[in-house]
């Protein structure tokens with residue numbers, strides 16, 4: 001397994017291009033299952049999670065062509081010949097559950113293994129199933145698989161999510177596009193990835209109102225057609241690289257960055273003494289003085305502070321002036337990066353879903369282990385500002401969600417290299 005070695009190298013400067021969003025692409029790809037006409041996605045990120053979704057779709061009979069070095073994905077579902085998503089593929093990635101709604105909506109039947117994914121808490125899929133049941137689906141759980149059927153087709157229904165779920169909203173939204181009648185989804189997720197999915201489905205002929213609000217109204221249509229759609233900018237990759245000059249000093253311009261994707265995060269950076277400026281091509285970030293100030297952070301569904309940036313923010317707060325309190329409200333057990341940061345000299349006290357971080361003047365390089373996708377990049381950020389070498393192992397987590405991380409950081413002056421094993 002590859003390792004990444006990061007050596008603290010002072011201030012950074014230059015530009016970092018931001019890719020298309022992994023999480024948007026992972027829900028746009030299964031949307032192909034809703035139509036027998038081609039779906040082309042441009043601005044796709046080059047990531048192992050995208051390859052896993054391609055493999056899953058191919059196992060169902062979808063034609064997947066990766067063009068322009070992986071930046072364009074051409075998908076065609078005219079010959080779907082298998083309605084079972086097997087455990088072998090699904091266990092690698094939780095987002096695999098997103099084939100359930102589309103398969104069921106178009107074919108009236110689907111069998112999907114219960115997913116695995118990042119080890120950040122229990123992460124059940126009950127809301128996905130309940131939302132589809134509200135559209136008339138019947139669910140049977142047997143031997144680790146969900147057997148879903150809607151023999152006469154899905155029917156429009158009303159479902160109120162008891163709490164916000166991004167994936168369950170996506171599954172229900174896709175399924176509802178082909179259900180007979182009107183579906184109303186309340187307390188739906190409002191993430192930019194949901195808006196992007198709705199826009200793509202609308203191009204395919206779906207009738208959706210309310211995207212970006214907590215009520216989605218979908219008028220089912222008989223069939224959807226092909227479309228070409230650019231994947232929205234990855235706000236999590238954006239936020240991650242915005243934190244590099246926050247922790248190391250210097251100034252970085254994030255090409256393609258947009259403030260509206262990440263408003264609450266920008267507000268928090270401002271509070272911590274980090275300036276975010278709109279530029280012609282994106283956003284530019286630099287800290288106002290030598291150290292950032294401690295801030296309190298509580299994760300929340302969009303438009304709140306994203307849970308997927310909590311680990312990276314913690315890395316920055318490890319060297320802030322004062323004491324910060326981070327509350328993780330979305331996932332249980334999402335502080336696995338804390339013990340690794342402590343190995344680098346950070347002072348962190350985790351009690352349940354709350355972590356108290358007392359800033360220290362400098363972190364020290366150490367061998368550390370990536371435990372999940374966002375944790376892995378938080379250790380790289382910490383390494384950028386640490387004294388000496390930080391060796392991050394298990395970087396396959398990183399490759400799930402960040403393309404060319406070494407190239408992007410080296411280009412702005414970081415000392416970082418991958419050691420293949």
Ligand code: UD1
Pocket residue numbers: 023024026094095121122123124125126127128129164165166167168307308330331332
């Ligand atoms: C998506 C993102 C992930 C991000 C998360 C929250 C993708 C591929 N992944 O994950 O990066 O961290 O949103 O922004 O887009 N839950 C249930 N039952 C369900 C579904 C969810 O209890 O049926 C719980 C989860 O365990 C979690 C919370 O609801 O505690 C929110 O999860 P959800 O929004 O569904 O996250 P994902 O869609 O899995």
